[in-house]
Amino acid sequence: MKPFLYYRPKTVKDAIAAVASHPDARFIAGGTNLIDLMKRGIVSPEKLVDINHLPLKKIEQKGGFLRIGALALNSEVANHKTVLQKHPLLAQALHAGASGQLRNMATVGGNILQRTRCNYFYDTAFPCNKRTPGSGCGAWEGINRMHAIFGTNEKSGQDSCIAVHPSDMCVALLALDAVVLVTGQQGERRIPFGDFHRLPGDNPELDSNLLNNELILAVEIPDAPLTRHVHYLKVRDRASYAFALVSVAVALEIDQNNIKTARLTMGGVAHKPWRFPEAEKIMTGQPVSESVFQQAAEAAMQGGRALEHNAYKLKLGANAIVQALKTAVGKA
Ligand SMILES: Cc1cc2nc3c(=O)[nH]c(=O)nc-3n(C[C@H](O)[C@H](O)[C@H](O)COP(=O)(O)OP(=O)(O)OC[C@H]3O[C@@H](n4cnc5c(N)ncnc54)[C@H](O)[C@@H]3O)c2cc1C
Ligand code: SF4
CATH class of the missing domain: 3.30.43.10 (Uridine Diphospho-n-acetylenolpyruvylglucosamine Reductase, domain 2)
Structure with missing residues (x-):
């Protein structure tokens, strides 16, 4: 070093x-x-x-939203009373990540900004456009079983980056419509979670839309009736201490067996946490049923594009969505 x-x-x-x-x-x-x-x-x-x-550790309910300071530890957030009561999806996602020791050190801001786990990014013997822009992509013709199936259409071949964002927490924050509060030399701004991370495009070295020198202050999660029917399902090579092959966050608001609101996001499938508005639309207004869940899963995975080694993610992703939805409504 x-x-x-x-x-x-x-x-x-x-x-x-x-x-x-x-x-x-x-x-x-x-x-x-x-x-x-x-x-x-x-x-x-x-x-x-x-x-x-810095004084950025507080987790506090403000009028209409929960504000979680950027320095709140992953373990504190996962076990916080209000998080467990109001946003159990977030607690589930955090508990699925890393290990107890790591969650005791890792912060919310750091989790959002953690870098990809692409092996070629970490191995300096290989080219990597994210590590050294313009050098090529080791994963493109390498082992890409862990890599992206969505958002990879902008560029392909050696110019591309097909890495995935590794966070579990972020998949839940996207489903919960969180907002990231940041500050810098130009003052404070609020970034909706879906706009925070980027697709690689021409600048795979950039993971997010945070400007140089900007600091994450907090994330804010708006109150919503999405506490009862939620589930975070992480599919991985080992039962713990492994990053997601695919992960699914679902949150449903159900009124008399009808789906009033649906949220569906995935991790391990794109350069950023990925949301499926079409699949959410398919479920909204429909009765709770396995066939509706199947339709949503098919619609979600339809736009996926497999690489040489990760075609399994298309089927695995669809199955995981159905399983997560069934678990969320107590019918798994
Ligand atoms: C063995 C291992 C297994 C893991 N498994 C998982 C897993 O299964 N799921 C998962 O989600 N994660 C996993 N992680 C990743 C872990 O969650 C992250 O390393 C952690 O969340 C990063 O937080 P940190 O506070 O340590 O960040 P740091 O390492 O301190 O920082 C990370 C980046 O964020 C920037 N940064 C930090 N805070 C701010 C801020 N407030 N404003 C602006 N920039 C900031 C830093 O400059 C740096 O670029 C694993 C990590 C390890 C080592
Ligand atoms: S997928 Fe992205 S991070 Fe991995 S080697 Fe290619 S450019 Fe680098």
């Missing part, structure tokens, strides 16, 4: 100024992703701005 400067600000303003004053500075929170990347030589920031002393 290369030597780096270390600074520990006490205010948000100071933190932003500290990052902005150096061309190669990074915020560090729990460090569970960034330090790994530094040890492996994937990134070598010259300055780390440690944000752990």
Whole structure:
């Protein structure tokens, strides 16, 4: 690891100024992703701005929404009384991620901004457009069983990036219509969760639409009657401590056996957490039934495009959607 400067600000303003004053500075929170990347030589920031002393740890219900500070730990959020009561989908997704020890270090902001787990991104012997723009994509002709089936149409071949976003928490936040509150030298702004992460396009090195030097302050989840019929299903190679092959977050509002509201998102399938508005529409207004769930699953996976090794995700994804929906309504 290369030597780096270390600074520990006490205010948000100071933190932003500290990052902005150096061309190669990074915020560090729990460090569970960034330090790994530094040890492996994937990134070598010259300055780390440690944000752990900023007042961004609170989890609080405000009028109409729950605000979760960017420095709230994954374990604190997963076990928080209000989260369990009002947003059990988020608690389920967090519990499915990493391990107890990691969740005790990992923060909400860091989880949102964690980098992909594409093996070729981590192996500097291979080309990678995300690590070194323009160098090519090791996964395109490599082993791509973990890679994307949605959002890969913009570019293909060696110019592309077919990596997936690895977070579990983000899949639930997308389903729950969360908003990310950020601040920077231009002031505060609010980014709907679906607009926060990006598709790779011409800039696979960028994972999100966060501007240089911007800091995540919090995420806000609006109140919604989506507490009872929810489920997060993660399918992975091992029962724990493994990233998703595919994961599904579902949340339904049901009135007398009719689906009033449906939310359906997936992880492990695209460069960003992926939502299925068409499938949600198919379920809305319909009675709760396996055939409706099947139709929604088919519609969801229809636009998927398989690579050489990941065609299994199309079928697995459809099955996982149906299973998650059945579990959410107690009919699994
Ligand atoms: C072995 C292992 C297994 C894992 N398994 C899973 C899993 O199954 N599911 C899953 O979802 N995750 C998994 N993870 C990832 C883990 O959840 C992330 O490493 C963690 O959430 C990152 O949070 P952090 O606070 O440690 O971030 P850091 O490593 O400190 O930072 C990550 C990035 O976010 C930036 N950053 C952090 N906070 C802010 C902020 N407030 N504003 C702006 N930028 C910020 C940093 O600059 C850095 O670029 C795993 C990790 C490991 C090591
Ligand atoms: S899929 Fe993306 S992250 Fe993986 S090697 Fe290709 S460019 Fe790099």
